[in-house]
Amino acid sequence: MDLKVQNQNLIRPLRTPGRTVGGESATPSASPMVGQDAIFLSGGPPAPPAAVAPQATAPVAQEMASAPPAPKAPLEDVGGWLVSGGCADLSSDQNRQISNSLEVSLAAAIAKVTGPPQVAPSANHPGVELHNHLLGVVDTEYFIQKCAGGDPKVLLTQLERMFRERPGLRQEAPEVGKILEATSHTPGLTPQMARKHLERVLTASPSTPFDDVYTPRDELVKHHLELTSEQMDEVLTSVTHGRMDKGAHLSPEDCRRLRKNLGENLTRASAQQLVTVGGITPTQAVALTSRMIDRRYESFVEDSQRVLLKDNIHYSEQSISLNKLGTRLPESMMKRVQQRLQSEGLQSDMRYLAMVGTTYLSEGYLDQTSPASGMPLVFEQEGLEVTPQQFQRLMKHFGQNGATHGECLKAIANAAPKELRALGLSAEQSAIVTGGLPPSLKSGLEEVARRGDVMGIDVASPEKEPFTARGMKNFDEMYDILKSAAQERGRPLVMRPHVGEGYPEMPEGSHGFHRYKVATCEGSSEPKHYSLASANLETLISHLEARGYNAAQGAADGVIVRFGHATHLTQSQTERIKALGIYAEANLGSNVQTGALQPVQGGHFFENHPLLSLLYHEVPTVLNTDAHGVMHTSLKQEYEQADRLLTMFARNKTSFQVGEKHVYYRDLSPDEKKRFDPKLLRQWAKDYETAVRVADQSDTSR
Amino acid sequence: MSVWETELGPAVLKAHLGWLDRGGQGEGRIQLEGLDLSGAVIGSNLSGAQLRACDLSRSTFHLAMLQHVELSECRLLACRFAGCDFESAVLKACRFDGSQAPTADFLSARLQGCVWAGAQLQRTGWNEASVENCDFQEADLQDSTFDGAHFRQCDFRRAKLSWSQGPPLGTAQGAHFVRCDFRGADLTDLRCETATFEECRFHGAQAATVFASGCTLIAPDLAP
Numbered sequence: 026m027d028l029k030v031q032n033q034n035l036i037r038p039l040r041t042p043g044r045t046v047g048g049e050s051a052t053p054s055a056s057p058m059v060g061q062d063a064i065f066l067s068g069g070p071p072a073p074p075a076a077v078a079p080q081a082t083a084p085v086a087q088e089m090a091s092a093p094p095a096p097k098a099p100l101e102d103v104g105g106w107l108v109s110g111g112c113a114d115l116s117s118d119q120n121r122q123i124s125n126s127l128e129v130s131l132a133a134a135i136a137k138v139t140g141p142p143q144v145a146p147s148a149n150h151p152g153v154e155l156h157n158h159l160l161g162v163v164d165t166e167y168f169i170q171k172c173a174g175g176d177p178k179v180l181l182t183q184l185e186r187m188f189r190e191r192p193g194l195r196q197e198a199p200e201v202g203k204i205l206e207a208t209s210h211t212p213g214l215t216p217q218m219a220r221k222h223l224e225r226v227l228t229a230s231p232s233t234p235f236d237d238v239y240t241p242r243d244e245l246v247k248h249h250l251e252l253t254s255e256q257m258d259e260v261l262t263s264v265t266h267g268r269m270d271k272g273a274h275l276s277p278e279d280c281r282r283l284r285k286n287l288g289e290n291l292t293r294a295s296a297q298q299l300v301t302v303g304g305i306t307p308t309q310a311v312a313l314t315s316r317m318i319d320r321r322y323e324s325f326v327e328d329s330q331r332v333l334l335k336d337n338i339h340y341s342e343q344s345i346s347l348n349k350l351g352t353r354l355p356e357s358m359m360k361r362v363q364q365r366l367q368s369e370g371l372q373s374d375m376r377y378l379a380m381v382g383t384t385y386l387s388e389g390y391l392d393q394t395s396p397a398s399g400m401p402l403v404f405e406q407e408g409l410e411v412t413p414q415q416f417q418r419l420m421k422h423f424g425q426n427g428a429t430h431g432e433c434l435k436a437i438a439n440a441a442p443k444e445l446r447a448l449g450l451s452a453e454q455s456a457i458v459t460g461g462l463p464p465s466l467k468s469g470l471e472e473v474a475r476r477g478d479v480m481g482i483d484v485a486s487p488e489k490e491p492f493t494a495r496g497m498k499n500f501d502e503m504y505d506i507l508k509s510a511a512q513e514r515g516r517p518l519v520m521r522p523h524v525g526e527g528y529p530e531m532p533e534g535s536h537g538f539h540r541y542k543v544a545t546c547e548g549s550s551e552p553k554h555y556s557l558a559s560a561n562l563e564t565l566i567s568h569l570e571a572r573g574y575n576a577a578q579g580a581a582d583g584v585i586v587r588f589g590h591a592t593h594l595t596q597s598q599t600e601r602i603k604a605l606g607i608y609a610e611a612n613l614g615s616n617v618q619t620g621a622l623q624p625v626q627g628g629h630f631f632e633n634h635p636l637l638s639l640l641y642h643e644v645p646t647v648l649n650t651d652a653h654g655v656m657h658t659s660l661k662q663e664y665e666q667a668d669r670l671l672t673m674f675a676r677n678k679t680s681f682q683v684g685e686k687h688v689y690y691r692d693l694s695p696d697e698k699k700r701f702d703p704k705l706l707r708q709w710a711k712d713y714e715t716a717v718r719v720a721d722q723s724d725t726s727r
Numbered sequence: 728m729s730v731w732e733t734e735l736g737p738a739v740l741k742a743h744l745g746w747l748d749r750g751g752q753g754e755g756r757i758q759l760e761g762l763d764l765s766g767a768v769i770g771s772n773l774s775g776a777q778l779r780a781c782d783l784s785r786s787t788f789h790l791a792m793l794q795h796v797e798l799s800e801c802r803l804l805a806c807r808f809a810g811c812d813f814e815s816a817v818l819k820a821c822r823f824d825g826s827q828a829p830t831a832d833f834l835s836a837r838l839q840g841c842v843w844a845g846a847q848l849q850r851t852g853w854n855e856a857s858v859e860n861c862d863f864q865e866a867d868l869q870d871s872t873f874d875g876a877h878f879r880q881c882d883f884r885r886a887k888l889s890w891s892q893g894p895p896l897g898t899a900q901g902a903h904f905v906r907c908d909f910r911g912a913d914l915t916d917l918r919c920e921t922a923t924f925e926e927c928r929f930h931g932a933q934a935a936t937v938f939a940s941g942c943t944l945i946a947p948d949l950a951p
Contacts, residue, residue: 164737221732228737231768614770617789627847628807628827630789657737659744662771666790673810677894678830678850691895 148337150664153710154649156521156589156610158485159343159377160242161652162329165220165227168242171328172249177219183249184226184241185209198240200233200538201226228655229618231540234529236487238655250321252292260316264309273312279305292317322353327362330373334366336659340374340714342519344483347379347469359478378483379473381466383523385499386565387490391434401434403463411454418448438495459495462502470503474510474518477726480717481507481519485589487528491557492564500568504584511583516720519585521610524565526590527558529620540620552623555633558593566601576606590651592621594635596682603642608713611636613666614658615651636667637674637681640700641688645709668703675701731767731786734759740771751775850896873899873922881907889915889933909934910951 173180188194188205195202208214208222227242229235252260261283264275275283283303287294294303299310333341345354359375366373382389391401404411411419423436437445442455450458462470473479482503500522507518529543530553544553569586579585587608594602594609602609613631616622622630639646648663650656673679680687690698699705721727739757746755757776767786774794784804791811799819808828813836820840832852842862849867854874858881866886870893881904888909890897899919904927911931919937925945938944 164741166738217730217734220736224732224736613790617768617770624787624807624809627829627849628787628809629829630809657768658770661744665772665792666770669790669792669810669812672812673830676832676852677896678852680894687893689894 148661149668150337150648150660151707151711151714152337152339152660153647153714154333154338154341154660155587155647155710155713156612156649156651157333157341157343158239158380158652158655159326159329159345160239160246161655162332162343163325164332164654165223167328167332167654168227168245169220169223171251172245174251177216177223178214180245181205181208181214181219181222181226184223184245187241187244187248194240194244198237201237201241203537204233228657229540229615232538234487234538235615235619235652235655242655246321246325247318248321249293250324252317252320252324254292256320256324257292257317260313260320264313264316269312270308272306272308275305275309275313279309319353319358322349323358323362326354326359326375327365330362330366330375331371332653333375334371334373336653336661338660339372340376340717342376342378342480344378344380344485344521347381347466347473350377350379350473350479351469356476356478376478376480377473377476378481378519378521379470379479380483380485381470381503382486383484383488384486384490385462385466385503386484386492386496386522386524386561388435388438388493388495389490391438392431404458411450411458415449415454419445419450422448439493462499467502467506470506471510474506475513475726477724481521481585483589484522486523488523488526488554488558488561489528489530492524492561497564497568500565501572504582507584508582514726515723517580517583517585517716519587521587521589522565523589524591525558525562525588525593526616526619526621527552527554527593529623530554540618541623543620543623554621555593558621559595559598562588562591562594562598566598566605569605569607570601574605579606590616590621591639592616592634594638596638596684599635599638599642599644603644607644609635609639609644609646610649611639611646611667612649612651612656613663613670615649615656618656618658631670632679634670636670637679637701640671640705641681641683641697643700645713646706647710647713648706664703664706667706671701671703729763729765729782731764734762735764735767735769740769740773743776744772747772747774850894870894870896872896873902873919875901877903877905878907879903879905883907883909883912885911887913888917889913890917892916 169175169177169180173183185205185208188202189209204222204225208219211218211222224230225233227238229238261275261280264273265277265280283291283299283305286302286304287298290298291303296307296310296314299305299313300307303310305313329343333339354377363373363375384393391403393402394400395402395405398405398413398416400411400413400416404416419437420430420433423433423440424430428436437458440459442452442459445455445458446452461467470482474482484500484503500520504520507520511518529538529540531538532542532544535542545551546553546556565588574586585608586605587610588602589610590612591602591609592612611634613634613636616634617630622634624630625632636646648660648667650658650660650663653659670679674681675690677689677691680689682688690701693701735757742755743757744755746753749755757773757778759777759781760779761781763782765782765784765786767783768789769786769791770789772792773788773796774792775796776793777797778799778801780800781798782802783806784802785806786803787807788811789807789809791808793811793816794814795816796813797817798821799817801821803821803823804825806823806826806828808826808831811828811831814832814834816833816836818836818838818841822842823846824842824844825846826843827847828851829847829849830851831848833856834852835855836853836857838856838858838861840860843866844862844864846863846866848863848871849869851868851871853876854872856873856876857879858876859879860881861878862882863886864882864884866883868886868888870891871888873888876899886909888899897917899917899922902919902922903925904922905925906927907924908928909932910928912933914932914934914937916936918940919942920940921942923943923945924937924947926948927944928948928950930949930951
C-alpha cells in the first residue's frame with residue numbers, strides 16, 4: 026500500500042504569472058520515479074544495490090521441502106517444523122522427546138547457516154557511530170507498539186497518569202509535564218492527535234527541550250515495556266533459582282499462585298499488586314519487580330541495537346547514566362543480547378560511555394537540592410555529610426552581603442579550604458566541598474571504567490552554565506580515573522565532554538520553550554547560548570593546553586579526548602583543538618532539532634557550524650545522530666546532509682573564514698581541496714573503529 | 728488544521744526512506760493530496776515524493792534532499808529551503824511566495840506556473856533547468872547560476888539576478904530566456920556571453936553589462 030491519505034480539500038485557485046501561455050508546455054509530464062533514478066546519494070555516484078543476504082531459513086526450508094518424505098510415518102507440525110510422526114514401537118513420551126530434540130537440532134542448524142549481517146543496500150556510511158544516547162535511539166512508534174499495544178491514546182494516558190501521580194517527574198521534565206497536563210484536558214482526542222502529542226512528549230520538538238524527553242522515555246522502559254510470556258518465564262526462573270537476597274526467592278508454588286491470580290496482568294503488575302493480588306511478600310515483590318525492570322532494559326537494549334542495525338550501524342558507543350550502567354545494564358546482560366543477535370546473524374557491537382552531568386564542569390550541580398533539607402545533594406553524600414547546623418553556619422557566613430541562595434552556594438564551593446575549616450568543617454569535608462568529585466561518583470566511575478564494554482566517560486547534560494576552575498578540577502579527576510583504568514586494561518579510553526553545543530535560553534518573560542525564539546545577547550542578534558558555548562570551549566581548551574595535553578600525551582596516558590558537538594567552535598579554537606589532537610563529533614541534525622543552531626538570514630542553519638573549518642584544519646571529525654529517535658534522524662541522513670554541505674562548498678555557494686578572509690573552494694590549492702573529500706569523513710570513522718579493534722586485542726577486560 | 732506529525736510524521740518518512748532504499752520500488756512512497764502539512768520541519772530525504780494540493784507553508788526543510796520530488800498545486804509560502812537539493816524535481820503551479828531558499832539547487836528541474844515572488848534565492852543553481860510561466864517578481868537571485876537553463880515566459884520584474892563579484896557564481900552561459908520580462912530587474916555583472924535573450928522585455932532593467940557581454944539578443948523589447 027502506498028501512503029495515500031485523505032483529502033482535506035485544499036485545492037485552491039492559483040494566480041498564474043506573467044503573460045498568457047502560448048504554445049505547448051515546456052514542462053514534461055511528471056514521470057513516475059522508478060529504479061536507480063530514485064536514489065541519489067550526494068557526494069558520490071548512486072550506490073549499486075547490494076545483494077540482499079538470502080533469508081537464512083530459505084535453503085534449509087527448500088532442502089527440507091525437496092527431501093523425500095519419510096516412508097512410513099505421517100508428518101506432523103511440531104513447533105512450526107514438519108517432522109515425522111514418530112515410531113509406532115516407542116511410547117508417545119519417547120516420540121515427543123525425539124521430536125523436541127529434532128526441533129532443537131533444526132534450530133541449531135539454522136543458526137549455523139545464518140549468513141553475514143543483513144545489510145540494506147543503501148549504506149552511505151561506514152557503520153560507526155560514536156555519539157548517541159541509548160535512551161534516545163528508538164522512535165515514538167516503538168513506545169506506542171511496545172508499551173501500549175499499538176494504541177497512541179493508551180500510551181498518552183499512561184504518561185498523563187505517570188506525571189500526575191509522581192510530581193518528581195514534573196520537576197525533572199517540566200515542559201513535558203505541561204504538555205501532558207494540557208493533553209489530559211483535551212476532549213475528543215483522536216489517535217492522530219494523541220500521536221502528535223506523543224511526538225512532543227517523546228522527541229525534541231519546537232516546544233520540547235530535548236533533555237525533557239528522556240524522563241518519560243526512561244519511565245516507559247522501566248515500567249511499561251511489554252514483557253512476553255517467555256521473558257516473564259525467564260524472570261520467574263531467575264527469582265526461583267538465581268542468587269537472591271534473603272527472603273526474596275520465590276518458590277515454584279509462589280510462581281503458580283502469581284500466574285493464577287494475576288494471569289496476563291502479571292507482566293504489568295506493580296509491586297503492590299504482586300503483594301495484594303499475587304500473594305507474595307513485599308520483599309519478594311520488590312525483588313521480582315526489580316528483575317522485571319532488568320528484563321525490560323535488556324529488551325530495550327536489544328531493540329535499540331536492531332534500530333541501529335537497520336541504519337547499518339554495527340559499531341556504536343552509547344551514552345548512558347553511570348547509575349543505570351551500574352545497576353541495570355551489567356556486562357553479562359550485554360553479552361546475552363549480543364549472543365541473541367548473533368544467533369540471527371546480526372553483528373552488533375554496542376559499547377558504553379558512562380555519563381555524568383555537565384554540571385560537574387560548572388557548578389550547576391549545586392542546584393540539585395534535597396527536598397527535605399534544602400541542602401545541595403552533593404553536601405549530603407556519603408563521606409561528606411555536612412550537617413544542617415554546619416550548612417546553616419556556612420550560609421550565614423557567605424550570605425552576609427545580601428547574596429542570593431545560589432550565590433552563597435557558589436561562594437561556598439569556591440572558598441578556600443582553610444576558610445571552611447575555620448567555619449567548622451573537617452579537613453576532608455573542606456577538601457570535598459571545594460573541589461573533587463563526590464566519592465560515590467568517583468568510585469562508580471572507577472568501577473565501570475574497568476568493564477570490557479565501557480569505553481570511557483561522557484560528560485553530558487544541558488550546557489546551561491559556564492565551566493569553572495572547579496569544574497576543570499573535576500575534569501582532571503575524571504581524566505585520571507580513565508588514565509588509571511586504561512593502563513590497567515591495556516587500551517586507550519575516551520574522555521568525551523559535551524562542550525560547545527550550548528542550550529537555547531528563552532527570553533525573559535517568555536512562557537515555555539520555543540526552539541527558534543531564543544534570548545539574544547544585548548545589542549546583538551547573536552543567541553546568548555552561542556557565546557556561552559564558545560566560552561566553555563575556551564575554558565576547556567585552555568585547561569587542556571595548560572595541563573600539557575596533546576595527542577602524544579593522550580597516547581601515553583591512554584586517554585582520547587573527544588569533544589561532543591563542538592558546534593560553536595571559533596576559527597582559532599578549531600586550530601587549537603587540531604594542535605591538541607582532539608576529535609570532534611559533529612551532530613548536524615541534532616543541532617537543528619535542539620535549537621543549538623538557529624536559522625540565520627535566509628533560513629540557513631549551518632552557516633555557523635564549524636564542519637568546513639574542521640575539515641580545513643584536518644581535525645578528525647566523526648558524524649553522529651546524537652539520538653536517532655529523539656532527533657528525528659539517522660546516520661544515513663547525517664552523512665547525506667554533510668555531503669550536501671560539502672557539495673555546496675565545492676560549488677562555491679558557501680565559504681568559511683580564515684582570519685578575516687572568506688575562503689571559497691576555488692581559492693584552495695589541490696591539496697587543500699582533498700581535505701573536503703566526503704570520503705575523508707568516512708575514513709576517520711573507519712580508522713577509529715580499526716583502532717578500537719586493535720586495542721581490543723590487548724584489553725584485559727575483554 | 729495542520730496534520731504535520733500525524734500524516735507526514737516519522738512513520739511516513741521512514742516508510743518513504745524504505746522505498747528509496749529499495750530503489751524506488753514497492754510500497755512506502757509518499758503520495759499525499761489535499762493535506763494541510765504547514766509548519767513541517769524536515770531534514771529527511773523526500774526524493775521522489777509526490778504531493779498535490781498540499782499546504783506546506785511555513786515549513787522548514789534543512790538541507791533536505793528533494794531530488795525528483797513532484798509537487799503540484801502546493802502552497803509553500805514563507806518556507807525555509809536553505810541548501811535544499813531540488814535536482815530533477817518537477818514543480819507545477821506551486822506557490823513559494825516569500826520563501827527563503829538560498830544556496831538551493833534546481834539543477835535539471837522542471838518548473839511550470841510557479842510563483843517565487845519576493846523569494847530569497849541567492850546563490851541558487853538552475854543549471855539545465857526548464858522553467859516556464861513562473862513568477863520571480865522581486866525575487867533575489869543574486870549570485871545564482873543559470874548555465875544551460877531554459878526560461879520561457881517568466882516574470883523577473885524588479886528581480887535581482889546580478890553577480891556580487893564575491894563567489895565565483897552569477898553565470899548564465901548557454902542559457903535561453905524566451906519572452907521573459909526583466910523590466911526593472913538588476914542583471915549587473917551577470918556573466919552570460921553565450922546566453923540568448925529572445926523577445927524579452929528590458930525597460931528599466933540594469934542590464935548594460937549584459938548587453939555589452941556579447942550575448943545573443945533577439946527582438947528585445949525596451950518599451951515600458
